[in-house]
Amino acid sequence: MIPINVLMLEDRAPDAELVMHELKVAGYDAEVTRVDNKADYLQQLGSSYDLILADYNLPQFDAISALKLLNERDIDVPFIIVSGSIGEDVAVEAIHMGAADYLLKDRLTRLAPAVTKALDQKTMRDAKRATEERLRESQERFQRVFEEGSVGIALVGSDYRFIEVNDAFCQMLEYEHDDIVKLGIEDITHPDDIDPAADLSRQMFAGQNDAYRIEKRYLKKTGDVVWVQVSVSLVKDKEGKPLYSIGVVQDVTERRKAEKELEFLALHDALTELPNRTLFTDRLSHAIVTGTRDSSSFGVLVMDMDRFKEVNDSLGHQAGDLLLQQMAERLRLALRQADTVARLGGDEFGVLPTNTTSAELTIVTARKILASLDLPFAIGEARIDAGLSIGIAQFPEHGRDVETLLRHADVAMYVAKRNKTGLAIYSQEHDEHSAGRLALMTELRQAIRNQQLELHYMPKVDFRTRRTYGVEALVRWRHPVRGLIPPDQFIPMAEQTDLLSSLARWVLETSLKQLDAWRRAGLELSMAVNLSAANLHEASLPEMIRDLLAKYKLDPSALTVEITESAIMVAQADRTVRRLSDMGVGVSIDDFGTGYSALSYLKTLPVDEIKIDRSFVRDMAVNPDDAAIVQPTIDLGHNLRLRVTAEGVEDEDTWLVLESLGCDAAQGFYISEALLPAELEVWLKQSAWGIGAETGESAARLRGEARVR
């Protein structure tokens, strides 16, 4: 049974009964309210009914009047006339006024279908009204967004002329609304951006896409440029024919500016605003591509200032900076706009001149630069004569790749400097540098064989016990002619040859053998050994270390390998480091703080110790900038559960400051220089820093601490 609420306008009760019966038969559970006059009818219109059934003729009232009252009040209830007799013209008028149906009392079988139909129609009317309401709301919303929104919105026709734009759009372009709607898109677009945008619009109106997004420049009424991001979508009619497009326009000028600025800064030197080394080598490699393609030649100039260090030391850094800025300006003025002038670092500049198709022409350019230095530089009160030494390399005869060209220009620059000639062009005889290096490497190979290398041991002291707990092994070369050569003068060269691996093996073998000897003599020390990037690249290194530890029956935790930050960044290094750490060997980061890469590796690799570079430690007691880095570094190390060791501790003040900052260990001349084994044994007995009863415990604790993670 379908429940319905019926208002019946009927003066005769038996007729009402009949109607109700008929509804019940048809399956309606009708709740009927019967009225027979205008006053009662009006009162009932206040409540909600599903259906009105009205007799046509009542003593003082009629169905047409009732329908009229319903319409006047704008009430939508299905209205069916049920009458004894009704004329055709009246029936037409009733339907015209909105009656759902009419029927005769002697044919009530039509009642049920008529009611069902009227109720269905009402449901449909309600749904349509709701849709219309939603549409109206959405239109209102759009209107509000359009009128009050902070993004620019523009409606554009298929002729690319504006149909309508909002206030935000006008404000962005500083146009009056009435002026802009007279214009087309091209009138306000930057000439260089018209074509790409127009292509996309054309494709859209041609039906190839429904929307696109583009960044382009608009021109304000004043002619100023606004960078905008425009999201355009197409509005179509019912048949799918394009009507117009809607563009949502955002001002991205600030963002573009910031991006451009960062891009500029990444490729330029902040002090002189000249291109930096990155941009210079990029331009050089482009020139090489062009030169190779066209079989043409060009020159590269590398130069540095002759007495820059003197200026810096005597007049201070600020004067040095000013001089570099003025030098940059001189170079710019001496050269053509198309020539690249770059600051390669420090007081070193590079020039990539155009139109230097022969070495002679490159030399002319170099002379022009030297001539521009004839007038002294004015730095404050001082007048400074600053010279340059220029090295020249010519493509392709002096090199066909960036690295070779720059290296050879560098070699020529040193020749110019040494001979005080101002400029020099590269020639192979100049390159005695490489010949000398070759000789030294041959000697080093023999030195390893002939036992000319020695290990010196630098004591490491624990801050808590103030006792030595371990040593760092440092290699020295006792050259028969040149005397004692420190590692920084031969290791970098060895790194470029296969010698490095035999050198590492010799250092590991010698130091572990020594450690074994000390331990058997009752000296419980730990050993730190330096490894370089190339060592970490060797897949066999961990096995070699394991074999050596086994050979001398040493616990892996007695050994720590020290690696620089840059070494840990090279390919494969992380794998080797993980394998060593898995074996139980300690991993220490040497010269910590001097690299340029992010430090995130400290979170991902099994590092046990960081050693703060001596350059920060040495001056920390006097230089606040150095102190400013040491304290956070110690804090960071401890947050990451690393042992923090200070290198280069040279006096008591530094020791005390480090102690107060919670540093774990130290090494440096304040404690001792690096010593030969026999010297160390004596020192350990005599020095206050010497080995004590706590040493073993101290070493274990420092190791244990580092192992917590």
Place this chain on the structure above:
Amino acid sequence: MKPEVLVVDDDMPLVRVLALHFETEGYPVRVATNGREALAQVRLRHPAIMVLDAMMPGMSGVEVCRQVREMDGGGDIRIVMLTANSQVEEAAKEAGADAFMTKPFSLQALSAEVRRLIPEASPASTE
């Protein structure tokens, strides 16, 4: 997501240590090593907080601070100024810095200052 931190100092070693420290505490971090770069990063990223060295060659941190305050929305950025002495502190205060750390400072103190300025930024566990 924690608020973004922009670390600005011409001292590269310090920048690296501070960057890893804030990363470890779970903040997204950006860095800049001079004033212009800092301003460009601010325009691009609008960080929640800046740790800014007061004394840098070229454009000083004090000047950076002043310009940030003049930007649209630049007043919302919390600025901790790293200073070497109290004279600079006076100038930094005028430029609109919210807090100061005198070099040398501990990371714990710096983090505490950051948390004080953006209370919703208390660090999550890093493990």
